[in-house]
Amino acid sequence: xxxVKKHDTPMVDELKKGPWPSFVDDIYTYxxxxxxxxxxxxxxxxxxSYKHKETHWKHGGIVGVFGYGGGVIGRYSDQQxxxxxxxAFHTLRVHHTAGKWYHTSALRKxxxxxxxxxxxxxxxxxxxxxxxxxxxxxxQLEPTFFDLTHQLHWDxxxxxxxxxxxxxxxxxxxCEWCLYDVQDLDYELTMHFQDELHRPxxxxxxxxxxxxxxxxxxxxxxxxxxxxxxxxxxxxxIDQEAVRAYVNGxxxxxxxxxxxxxxxxxxxxxxxxxxxxxxCMYWDEKEQKLYINxxxxxxxxxxxxxxxxALKPGKDRGVCLLIGAKAPIxxxxxxxxxxxxxxxxxxxxxxxxxxxxxxxxxWMENGKxxxxxxxxxxxxxxxxxxxxxxxxxxxxxxxxxxxxxxYIFWKExxxxxxxxxxxxxxxxxxxx
Amino acid sequence: MADVVERLKELWGKYDELEGKFKxxxxxxxQEPYYPDAAEKLYNPDKPMQNRVTDIGPPYYWxxxxxxxxxxxxxxxxHEIIQPGVIxxxxxxxxxxxxxxxxxxxxxxxxxxxxxxxIADKYCDGYVRWTTRNNVEFIVDSEEKLKALLEDLxxxxxxxxxxxxxxxxxxxxxxxxxxxxxxxxCHTPAIDASGVVKSIMDELFEYFGSHKLPAKTRxxxxxCLNMCGAVHCSDIAIVGIHRKPPMxxxxxxxxxxxxxxxxxxxxxxAIKPATVEIDGQKKKTVRVNASRCMFCGNCYTMxxxxxxxxxxxxxxxxxxxxxxxxxxxxxxxxxxxIPYIPNEPPRWPTTVKWIKxxxxxxxxxxxxxxxxGDWIERIGWEKFFELTEIPFTEKSIDDxxxxxxxxxxxxxxxxxxxxDEVKIEV
Numbered sequence: 001x002x003x004v005k006k007h008d009t010p011m012v013d014e015l016k017k018g019p020w021p022s023f024v025d026d027i028y029t030y031x032x033x034x035x036x037x038x039x040x041x042x043x044x045x046x047x048x049s050y051k052h053k054e055t056h057w058k059h060g061g062i063v064g065v066f067g068y069g070g071g072v073i074g075r076y077s078d079q080q081x082x083x084x085x086x087x088a089f090h091t092l093r094v095h096h097t098a099g100k101w102y103h104t105s106a107l108r109k110x111x112x113x114x115x116x117x118x119x120x121x122x123x124x125x126x127x128x129x130x131x132x133x134x135x136x137x138x139x140q141l142e143p144t145f146f147d148l149t150h151q152l153h154w155d156x157x158x159x160x161x162x163x164x165x166x167x168x169x170x171x172x173x174x175c176e177w178c179l180y181d182v183q184d185l186d187y188e189l190t191m192h193f194q195d196e197l198h199r200p201x202x203x204x205x206x207x208x209x210x211x212x213x214x215x216x217x218x219x220x221x222x223x224x225x226x227x228x229x230x231x232x233x234x235x236x237x238i239d240q241e242a243v244r245a246y247v248n249g250x251x252x253x254x255x256x257x258x259x260x261x262x263x264x265x266x267x268x269x270x271x272x273x274x275x276x277x278x279x280c281m282y283w284d285e286k287e288q289k290l291y292i293n294x295x296x297x298x299x300x301x302x303x304x305x306x307x308x309x310a311l312k313p314g315k316d317r318g319v320c321l322l323i324g325a326k327a328p329i330x331x332x333x334x335x336x337x338x339x340x341x342x343x344x345x346x347x348x349x350x351x352x353x354x355x356x357x358x359x360x361x362x363w364m365e366n367g368k369x370x371x372x373x374x375x376x377x378x379x380x381x382x383x384x385x386x387x388x389x390x391x392x393x394x395x396x397x398x399x400x401x402x403x404x405x406x407y408i409f410w411k412e413x414x415x416x417x418x419x420x421x422x423x424x425x426x427x428x429x430x431x432x
Numbered sequence: 433m434a435d436v437v438e439r440l441k442e443l444w445g446k447y448d449e450l451e452g453k454f455k456x457x458x459x460x461x462x463q464e465p466y467y468p469d470a471a472e473k474l475y476n477p478d479k480p481m482q483n484r485v486t487d488i489g490p491p492y493y494w495x496x497x498x499x500x501x502x503x504x505x506x507x508x509x510x511h512e513i514i515q516p517g518v519i520x521x522x523x524x525x526x527x528x529x530x531x532x533x534x535x536x537x538x539x540x541x542x543x544x545x546x547x548x549x550x551i552a553d554k555y556c557d558g559y560v561r562w563t564t565r566n567n568v569e570f571i572v573d574s575e576e577k578l579k580a581l582l583e584d585l586x587x588x589x590x591x592x593x594x595x596x597x598x599x600x601x602x603x604x605x606x607x608x609x610x611x612x613x614x615x616x617x618c619h620t621p622a623i624d625a626s627g628v629v630k631s632i633m634d635e636l637f638e639y640f641g642s643h644k645l646p647a648k649t650r651x652x653x654x655x656c657l658n659m660c661g662a663v664h665c666s667d668i669a670i671v672g673i674h675r676k677p678p679m680x681x682x683x684x685x686x687x688x689x690x691x692x693x694x695x696x697x698x699x700x701x702a703i704k705p706a707t708v709e710i711d712g713q714k715k716k717t718v719r720v721n722a723s724r725c726m727f728c729g730n731c732y733t734m735x736x737x738x739x740x741x742x743x744x745x746x747x748x749x750x751x752x753x754x755x756x757x758x759x760x761x762x763x764x765x766x767x768x769x770i771p772y773i774p775n776e777p778p779r780w781p782t783t784v785k786w787i788k789x790x791x792x793x794x795x796x797x798x799x800x801x802x803x804x805g806d807w808i809e810r811i812g813w814e815k816f817f818e819l820t821e822i823p824f825t826e827k828s829i830d831d832x833x834x835x836x837x838x839x840x841x842x843x844x845x846x847x848x849x850x851x852d853e854v855k856i857e858v
Contacts (some may be wrong), residue, residue, distance in 0.1 A: 015778055059732070105463060150440050170563070216763070255513050329728060336664070
């Protein structure tokens with residue numbers, strides 16, 4: 001192996017200091033050990049970006065693997081003479097596992113493959129959720145894909161105007177609050193919609209995210225076109241003895257999450273009862289008993305999070321389906337809004353799959369180029385989307401407040417006698 | 433080599449038989465060595481469909497769950513954070529595990545992943561997982577292993593002295609910063625990502641490994657307005673912005689851009705078609721109404737002949753008060769409090785200073801359980817600006833869609849110092 005060419009990177013080197021793990025140290029150490037010119041060149045280019053305060057990656061680049069329209073993102077340096085080893089530096093998105101669990105035998109093999117095929121740089125994980133392999137040449141794309149599929153039984157994730165790699169929280173694998181099997185639903189929908197994931201046919205990107213409870217650790221409500229958030233509808237399960245143990249200071253509130261500051265003794269009235277957004281809780285000091293009016297509970301999880309040993313979500317569990325979240329581009333940021341307040345997901349989730357097709361069919365027919373489903377719903381109105389597209393009865397849970405203007409688009413058939421009127425008859429009653 | 437291809441086909445047969453759903457055993461492909469030249473044997477550029485395997489998705493997650501997790505899947509009873517970064521989980525069966533959470537830089541090398549593998553092999557029978565915020569989690573089943581693992585992790589450092597695996601990210605602290613690619617690998621960024629994150633986390637390091645804040649605090653960074661990641665709903669977030677309209681490369685534009693798509697890409701209709709003459713040749717191009725440009729960069733995403741990035745113009749906006757959790761209050765958007773800070777590589781001191789100031793002001797004044805946004809809603813935004821000493825400017829008053837919903841339509845406000853800054857000149 002020939003000697004590598006190093007670049008002077010005084011500014012980038014500053015990022016070796018400080019306690020937080022230094023990506024600079026990592027990349028340089030790796031580059032030295034494996035004699036990878038790409039590592040030195042990318043640090044060199046970053047130094048140049050620090051000098052110019054501008055990126056040195058060219059716009060886009062259409063590359064991919066045969067038969068797929070996504071999963072690979074083309075990247076070319078605009079400093080080809082200075083940094084030839086990163087002249088072409090494409091990204092592959094590798095579909096993460098549900099819940100981001102791995103075994104080292106798979107990871108080591110993936111690493112070995114990537115040392116051989118690419119720069120050795122990775123993201124664990126990209127924002128959408130994929131494992132990101134950063135930096136290889138066009139010639140290496142097909143061999144990398146063949147290595148992934150034949151030697152790792154692993155597929156690429158989504159990019160472009162398609163279904164992006166779905167993502168979920170840790171779910172039932174570790175969390176006692178998970179209200180439906182997020183990993184199973186994630187996996188089943190991922191496998192069912194492989195065609196939509198690899199072959200862009202949508203107006204723009206589409207994301208599914210699955211959170212097991214309303215704490216929403218995967219940020220589904222902020223990021224996903226379809227957000228699946230676990231919810232329950234019956235009574236919170238109470239262990240009164242454990243409640244008393246919290247009140248008496250025998251158990252740590254919030255599972256120890258506030259341990260490094262003296263917030264004083266636990267005060268159930270102040271910390272739980274008064275913070276409840278449904279105002280549905282009552283602590284009877286005399287009886288030493290907690291009462292919950294579950295009809296008024298909005299399932300915010302606060303009381304459960306504060307007293308996890310004492311309170312558990314109810315037993316009648318399902319998923320709340322919300323639609324339309326997105327970041328600002330184009331029309332401004334949106335959070336997902338309630339679509340189906342409660343759904344009991346049952347494998348193999350055929351009803352959910354069919355429902356998704358219904359939404360996609362409409363979007364693909366009516367969506368403008370680069371219009372997310374949330375923007376399309378804004379454009380046509382949630383009321384029309386509910387009644388005319390997905391056929392869901394509108395209910396108060398769909399809105400925060402009813403509209404404040406009476407500018408309602410009445411339909412002709414809703415008005416007795418229709419819209420065809422006789423002006424002559426009108427004038428007989430009302431001379432001009 | 434023919435043997436290798438045969439061997440891989442045999443292993444594929446096993447995968448195919450189960451349709452990839454390995455449950456009790458792991459896919460044997462992972463015990464098979466990596467064959468560096470197998471792909472070249474399988475892939476034939478002249479017959480690209482030959483030996484092509486597609487649409488197999490990710491590996492089935494179940495095979496990567498540790499036995500104790502498989503056994504107690506959906507049967508966890510409770511958890512306790514026994515120290516920052518260490519979560520004890522107890523199952524209905526009585527089984528106990530300890531989850532150790534460590535920050536990672538997200539941008540890393542295969543050697544860093546191998547080091548994670550080495551740790552996971554040593555203490556966790558090879559099982560390991562990542563969180564949604566780029567933390568890695570090691571799961572052990574005894575206090576002895578926990579003790580040894582924590583000691584081991586503390587001693588792993590990079591040559592420059594930084595920790596490889598800082599322990600924390602739980603409870604009422606600052607977790608890892610969700611972020612994007614920045615100058616290291618993105619073509620549309622206004623700022624770097626990894627360098628800014630490193631600079632901020634170095635400064636907030638004590639909050640990653642402790643539980644002294646009023647509630648969990650989620651930081652995020654997006655290097656442009658595309659906002660990969662939930663930056664727009666974070667407690668404190670950094671967003672890369674542009675401040676100069678795009679340049680138009682007339683001679684190149686019609687060859688590299690779909691003009692109708694570029695025009696449609698502008699949310700404000702500031703782009704219109706135009707024709708220019710260059711060296712006697714008519715060229716189709718566009719014109720940008722600069723006074724209507726809000727510098728979103730969407731035109732450049734659609735058209736490489738409209739570069740918008742600029743070293744002097746670009747920089748950072750700081751947004752605060754958003755959240756995604758439904759706990760206590762509803763999810764909400766973050767709001768712009770500092771409209772612009774210049775790019776200051778390599779350490780971004782002004783950005784770091786303000787983030788720390790906001791975090792520590794929040795830490796000092798908020799009640800227990802109050803997220804940044806909940807705290808601000810309680811005290812009022814005027815009080816937030818006063819306490820943090822962030823100058824309020826007209827840039828924080830919305831003038832995009834639905835701006836009116838953010839104006840104050842009540843006499844409910846507090847008499848902060850700002851009130852006396854209003855001088856009427858007649």
